[in-house]
Amino acid sequence: MARQARFETLELRGVGRTYGSQVALTGLDLTVRAGEFIALLGPSGCGKSTALNCLAGLIPLTDGQILVDGARVDTEPAERRDFGMVFQNYALFPHMSVWKNVSFGLEMHKVPRRDITPRVERALDLVHLREHARKLPAQLSGGQQQRVAIARVIALEPRLVLMDEPLSNLDAKLRLEMRTEIRRLHQELGLTTIYVTHDQEEALSMADRLVVLRDGRVQQVGTPEELHDEPANWHVADFMGFRNLLEATVEAVRDDGVVVAAGDIRLTGRALEEVTAGGRARVAIRPDDLRIAGPDEEPAENRVRAVVRVVEYRGREFALEATLGERVLHVRSAVAPAVGETVELAVDPSRALVYRDEGQPSQVEEALAEATA
């Protein structure tokens, strides 16, 4: 098959997929620009693999359209889309050498013989595997196998690269190395990439834009900074590492902030969704935005007195858990108080994000409920 020209835009319009009465994905709208690195992010079962497989043409859509530069591709079979896929389990041919694994796709695509050798060489060079070309996949480490899978896709020069949790079978150190490697390849080759992961750090460090999914629906699309600083709702905040999610009642909505009460705690925060006095809310605070304040430090507002229960050393700082009645607060701190000590925790009102609460449990609460069931 002849290579198709790179595109300007890839558009998903109302893409959905149901399995009987089970909605795996619904109403996915997204416009991807040429050269972008997009991460589809969300917890297990949120529909990210479904979205990727719909794009790849491995499963048909039940709703919506996929367009490349305005022309529909969702009606085309997978092999006509010119999209390349890197799978979680590498999906290498075990009986073929590294070289053959990479050249095979080119042969299948009827690339002229004289072009195959330079393309395989270049792809293997890019992933630093040239000297392993004669080996079989079983003679390689997991990281090297994943590099072969990536080389195979690079050699095909597809107009879109799809990656489904490509690093989840690697150990932590290799995962970090391969993150940088994939990012470097993306920058060097400018391949438009859609990358599925449940790891928010991975997504934040690699992607130009992130799409956060939950229960098959898009929650937010934004740059890493946008998602990090201003999650659209408390579920996104939950997923983005705001470990403190206090259930609260809105006391007052003022120009300079929203006053909320969570048991004995009273805080002024910044509303990122419309909230009304008397309504339920969730206050989301990152562990590194809760700081231990000195007794005479000004201002004295936005303070919580809590008892330190756990102190864990984490390299340059400490991860603390402090309790206040039933509540547990997670704090990142440069200093380590003693276990049992009472501390004053302070949060800047702009860093206490206030959201509407419809009463669903958070990830942690769900996990606790499952564990005690």
Ligand SMILES: Nc1ncnc2c1ncn2[C@@H]1O[C@H](COP(=O)(O)OP(=O)(O)OP(=O)(O)O)[C@@H](O)[C@H]1O
């Ligand atoms: N073949 C299928 N038949 C029925 N339901 C399915 C099928 N494939 C997926 N689902 C359901 O669709 C929902 C989304 O699944 P999907 O695999 O896309 O999630 P995911 O976010 O990729 O999760 P994971 O990270 O665990 O792979 C889930 O509730 C899943 O059970």
